[in-house]
Amino acid sequence: METTTKLPLQVTATPAAVALIGKLRGKHGGLMFHQSGGCCDGSSPMCYPLGEFLVGESDVLLGEVDGTPFYIGRPQFEYWKHTQLILDVVPGRGGMFSLEGPEGVRFLIRSRVFQDDEIGALRAAGKI
Structure with missing residues (x-):
């Protein structure tokens, strides 16, 4: 019996x-x-009004978070493609142009390395 791995976010x-x-x-x-x-x-995840930041060929749409598109620069994607990015919030000052700046908190990325079966599923799906 063949087992399939659900494609990880x-x-x-x-x-x-x-x-x-x-x-x-x-x-x-x-x-x-x-x-x-x-x-x-x-180096921080930046939050913009939709369409305010122009994405291009050097950007990868990694997925959506709560219906919000999340892009990553291709060089950074190549470095992190074996890693799940986890958007989180901590107290502090956000990036100068990021919308959370006035809220007294900032977005940051936590991460976890994908398991071998997850990497295989992502490769098979053409995601990495």
């Missing part, structure tokens, strides 16, 4: 992150996230 969020997304959506309408590998603010 490449990005997910904690309940606190989902709650903050809802709050921000209420204030700003549709949202989007972008994660790059830059320094300073660029």
Whole structure:
């Protein structure tokens, strides 16, 4: 009997992150996230009004978090493609251009390395 592995989410969020997304959506309408590998603010997940950040060929749509598209820069994706990204929230100041800045909290990424069967499923699906 053949067993199949459910395709794991490449990005997910904690309940606190989902709650903050809802709050921000209420204030700003549709949202989007972008994660790059830059320094300073660029190393944090950035939350923008939907369409405010122009994505291109060098960006990968990793998935959606609470209906919000989450993009990652291709170089960063290559580095993290074997890892599930978990969007979370902690007290502190958000990125200068990220919408959560005035809320007294900031988004950050936690992660876990995929199991071998999850990596196999992602490869078979053409996701990595």
